[in-house]
Amino acid sequence: MIEKNMTTRIYPIKIIPQYITFSGDYRATQSALMLASLAKGKTILRNAGTGVDTGRTIAFLQKLGVSLTRNESDIIVEGGDGINIPDDGALEYKGGVFTLSLILGMLAGMKRSCSLQYSELVNQDIVDSITGILNANGIDIFHEADSRMIIFRTGTEFPIEIKIMSSLSYLKNCLLMFGLVSGRSILIREIKVTDDTFQNYFDRFNCRIEIQRPKPVIKQDPVDPRKKIRTTGVDYKQxxxxxxxxxxxxxxxxxxxxxxMISALMTLAVLNKKSIKLENIPLDRVRTKFNNYLKGCGIEPTISERRTIGELPFGTVSLKGAELKVRKTAGEQASALIEDIPFMAVMASLGPGTSIIRGVREFSEWGIDPFNEIAENLEKVNAKCGILEDGLVIEGTNELAGADFGPFINPKVALAFFVMAMSGQGWSSFDNFDLISDHYPDFIELVQENAKSKVISRD
Known part of the structure; x- marks a missing residue:
């Protein structure tokens, strides 16, 4: 497991730093890197992410023979010349599960025997789930959970048609990457619409993915013929x-x-009841869902200066400081916000009343025991947090006291509690702060350079 690093002191922030910009989105950077390695010719990725996983993915692709050059914020990829497995067939990737799922699809599609050692930061259950489904679809792959080793043998010769029920996008992404490398056709029907970052980048590389969402129609209710019901007639969303x-x-x-990092900055403003204006940020599906969640909590985000850049909507989001209201989130709304649960949990801890997050059972596979990591650290600020079979119930407190946070395993959970620590009364100690500085260096820099007072102190 991760060794504890020196303890860091976090002091309450006095001025919310104004957003300027952050380096490239983690999922977007990883998606573009992996696709660029397969694209014929020179691809240039501008404003690439600066987190530690960017370097890990570059190093992994270089071992496969892909030519990559990093120059300040740009990455130049000379792809399309083939992926080469080392002679010993032994590979290692120590990054997160998002990229690991893409690597699984790539290696499974190559029809070459090899092995892949993966990180202790990845939940073995999600790897077991993905490899099990690949096996069921004719892909010869074996997972040794105890040693965190995946063994690849041969891929399927047949098209894949599958229905996916998960709220997480990892299996979908793995299959799309497998289809690209193997040349097989892929048909996926999603019961829940999951994160679409990876699939959206196919279009940026001039590769078309056909996406269809069933249109609802009005039909006679089979139970009560006097009534009409609105239905798509199928059990999948897209x-x-x-x-x-x-x-x-x-x-x-x-x-x-x-x-x-945008969600973290918005959460920092919300917890401190401060107004903030974030210019030129993407208004994608994830951001829209998070903005709608804030509305339900009594915060009214306003959007102005809308525009489109490279087919992605952008705009300016403004928040006004206000009292948080309790919120009950479940079903499709909760599953659509699964990536933002750490920020939702820390916001729910401030103020009277009970907030409930349900319908996110798969969040337990998103990281290493994330429900317990959130609950244990919320208890340290006297917020009561109960773990349900598919979510959390949180009873807030009127004041966030300083606390001894950590150690953490999941980077985004650590980021959310760093935001909480800056919003408390009195200083907090933070164990394994390097986890945040490694994955979110831009956020640390923004806070240190623009907060107008000391926020972070290393002992």
Missing amino acids: EIKLAASSTLRKAEIELPPDSD
Whole structure:
């Protein structure tokens, strides 16, 4: 497991730093890097993410023979010349599960025997789930959970057609990458619409994915013929098709600012009841859902200066300081916000009343025991947190006291509690703060340089 680093003191922030910009979004950077490695010609990725996983992914692809050059905020990828497995067939990737799922799809599609050692930061259950489903679809892959080793043998010769029920996008992304590398057609029907970052980047590399969402129609209620019901007639939300022998072309891509750090800055303003204006941020599906969640909590985000950059909507989001209201979130709304649960949990801890987050069972596989990590650290500020079979119930407190936070395993959970520590009364200690500075260096820099007072002190 992760060794404890020196303890860091976090002091209450006095002025919310104004957002300027962040480096490239984590998921966007990882998606673009992996796709660029398969695209013929020179791809230029501008404003690439600066977190530690960017370097890990570059190093992994270089071991496979991909030519990559990093120059300040840009990455130049010379792809499309083939992926080469080392002679010993032994590979290692120590980054997060988002990229690991793409690597699984890539290696499974190559029809070459090899092994992959993965990180202790990745939940073994999600890897077990993905490899099990790949096996069921004719892909010869074996997972040794105890040693965190994945063994690849041969891929399937047949198209894949599958229905996915998970709220997480990892299996979908893995299959799309498998289809690209193997040349097989892929048909995915999602019961829940999951994060679409990876699939959206196919279009940026001139590769078309067909996405269809069933349209609802009005029909007679089979239970009560006097009534009409609105139904799609199917049990899935969207259908995603990747044609056989799909290929990618080189591209020049400006990556959007990091979504996690934007959520963290918004949460910091909300907890401190301060107003903030964030200019030129992406208004994608994740940001829209988070903004709608804030509305339900009594915060009224306003959006202005809308525009489109490279087919992605951007705009200015303004928040006004206000008292938080309790919120009950469940079902499709909760599953759509699964990536933002750490920020939702820390916001729920401030103020009287009970907030409930349900319908997110898969969040337990999102990281290493994230429900317990959140609950244990909320208890340290006298907020009561109960773990349900599919979520959390949180009874808030009127004042966030300083506390001894950590140690943490999940980077985004650590980021959320760093935000909480800056919003408390009195200083807090933070164990394993390097986890945040490694994954979110831009956020640390923004806070240190613009907060007008000492916020972080290393002992």
